Amino acid sequence: MPQVSLPQSLQKDQPFTALAPMQDVTNLWFMKVIAHYGSPDYFFTEYFRVNDTSRLNRGILAAITENDTGRPVFAQMIGESIPDLVRTAKELCHYDIAGVDLNMGCPAPRIYRKNVGGGLLLSPGKVEQILAELRQAVSDRPLTVKMRVGFENTDTFYEILDIVNRHNIDLLSLHGRTVKDMYHGAVKYDLIAEAVKRVDCPVLANGNIHSATTALEVLERTGAAGVMVGRWAIGNPWLFNQIRQALRGEPITPVPLVEVRNYIDRLWQTPTAATMPERSRVGYLKMFLNYIALSVDAEGQFLRLMRRTQTEVEMFNLCDRFLLSDLTQTLALAPYSGVGEQGSREQGAGEKVFSLPCSSTSSVNSPQSKNLDFDH
Structure with missing residues (x-):
C-alpha cells in the first residue's frame, strides 16, 4: 500500500509543528485554547483505548467532530488486539480525521505491562503484524506512528524503523528516550537523526522542546521534518507561533x-x-x-x-x-x-x-x- 500525502501545513515549505497527544489534557477544550494563541499544524487526540469490548470514546471523539480550530486532527489509538485495532481504525475513518495514529510510546507502567503503548517495542513481530493489517485497513488517509527509541535499551530500534518502512507509514513521531527512561535524562536526538536517515516518511522530533530556540536547534541537529511539543505548550501556548517566527528568521515576540x-x-x-x-x-x-x-x-x-x-x-x-x-x-522565552x-x-x-x-x-x-x- 503506497504512502498517503499529509495535510498541508500552515506555512508551506516550513518544518511543521504538532501538539503531542496528552491523555486528560488534549481534549477539544484544550485544543481550542491552544488555537486561540496559535495553532500547531497538526493536533493529535488523546488515545482511544482499543480492546474486544471497546467503543469510540464520545469525549475524545468530540475533538474530531466538534473541532472548529481549522487544523487537521489525527486520531490516536492504543491497543494490541489486531482485529479490534482494525475495527476501530475503520470506524475512525468514517469521521473527518487527518489520519490514524498508533501509540507505541506510552511509558506508564500500567500501560506497557499490558503490552500496549511502549510495551509494543518489546515485540517487533507484533508490531509487524499490527502495522501490516492497519496499512491495509487505512488506505485512503495517513497512517502514523508515535514511538520511543526503545523499551529499556535501543536493541530493537533499527528493526522497528525497518518495519515502519516496510508498511509505508506516512509520519513517524519519535520521542528520543526509551520507555524505561520515562522523562529522565537527555533526549537522544542523535537517534532521531538516525531515524530521519533510515525511514522514508517524515519524522517529527519529540522530547523536551521547550522553546523556539530549542526547536530550531533540534531541527538542525536531527534533520527532522518538524517538531512535536507536549508539556511545554501547556506552559507557553504561544510557542507554536514563536517557532514559526523563528523559522522565518523574525524576532520572537515576548x-x-x-x-x-x-x-x-x-x-x-x-x-x-x-x-x-x-x-x-x-x-x-x-x-x-x-x-x-x-x-x-x-x-x-x-x-x-x-x-x-x-x-x-x-x-x-x-x-x-x-x-x-x-x-x-x-x-x-524558555523555562x-x-x-x-x-x-x-x-x-x-x-x-x-x-x-x-x-x-x-x-x-x-x-x-x-x-x-x-x-x-x-
Missing part, C-alpha cells in the same frame, strides 16, 4: 505576563467547572500552572507559593500579585533553569493526585515528576 494571566482565566473555565468541587478545580489548574510557573520568575517564588494555595481566592490573588503588578514583565528542581525539593506530602497522561497518577506539586512530561 508575551506580557498580563496575557499569561488571561490564559489562566481561560484554563480555569473548563467545560466541567460547574460540577467540580473547588479543591478539585484548583488541583486541576495546578497541573497547568506547574508548567507556566517555570517561566514566570527566575527565583521560583510563584511556583513555590502557588503549590501552597488551597482555594480559588488564594490562587488568583497570587496570580494577580505575580502577573499583574508589573505590566512591563514578560514570560521567559528558567533550576526552578522546577527547587519546587520539587519543597514538595509537600499528602497532596492531591489525579489522572495524568497514559493513565498514570502523580502529584500536582511535582512538574519534574516522572509522569508529568506528557510527551508519550
Whole structure:
C-alpha cells in the first residue's frame, strides 16, 4: 500500500509543528485554547483505548467532530488486539480525521505491562503484524506512528524503523528516550537523526522542546521534518507561533505576563467547572500552572507559593500579585533553569493526585515528576 500525502501545513515549505497527544489534557477544550494563541499544524487526540469490548470514546471523539480550530486532527489509538485495532481504525475513518495514529510510546507502567503503548517495542513481530493489517485497513488517509527509541535499551530500534518502512507509514513521531527512561535524562536526538536517515516518511522530533530556540536547534541537529511539543505548550501556548517566527528568521515576540494571566482565566473555565468541587478545580489548574510557573520568575517564588494555595481566592490573588503588578514583565522565552528542581525539593506530602497522561497518577506539586512530561 503506497504512502498517503499529509495535510498541508500552515506555512508551506516550513518544518511543521504538532501538539503531542496528552491523555486528560488534549481534549477539544484544550485544543481550542491552544488555537486561540496559535495553532500547531497538526493536533493529535488523546488515545482511544482499543480492546474486544471497546467503543469510540464520545469525549475524545468530540475533538474530531466538534473541532472548529481549522487544523487537521489525527486520531490516536492504543491497543494490541489486531482485529479490534482494525475495527476501530475503520470506524475512525468514517469521521473527518487527518489520519490514524498508533501509540507505541506510552511509558506508564500500567500501560506497557499490558503490552500496549511502549510495551509494543518489546515485540517487533507484533508490531509487524499490527502495522501490516492497519496499512491495509487505512488506505485512503495517513497512517502514523508515535514511538520511543526503545523499551529499556535501543536493541530493537533499527528493526522497528525497518518495519515502519516496510508498511509505508506516512509520519513517524519519535520521542528520543526509551520507555524505561520515562522523562529522565537527555533526549537522544542523535537517534532521531538516525531515524530521519533510515525511514522514508517524515519524522517529527519529540522530547523536551521547550522553546523556539530549542526547536530550531533540534531541527538542525536531527534533520527532522518538524517538531512535536507536549508539556511545554501547556506552559507557553504561544510557542507554536514563536517557532514559526523563528523559522522565518523574525524576532520572537515576548508575551506580557498580563496575557499569561488571561490564559489562566481561560484554563480555569473548563467545560466541567460547574460540577467540580473547588479543591478539585484548583488541583486541576495546578497541573497547568506547574508548567507556566517555570517561566514566570527566575527565583521560583510563584511556583513555590502557588503549590501552597488551597482555594480559588488564594490562587488568583497570587496570580494577580505575580502577573499583574508589573505590566512591563514578560514570560521567559524558555523555562528558567533550576526552578522546577527547587519546587520539587519543597514538595509537600499528602497532596492531591489525579489522572495524568497514559493513565498514570502523580502529584500536582511535582512538574519534574516522572509522569508529568506528557510527551508519550
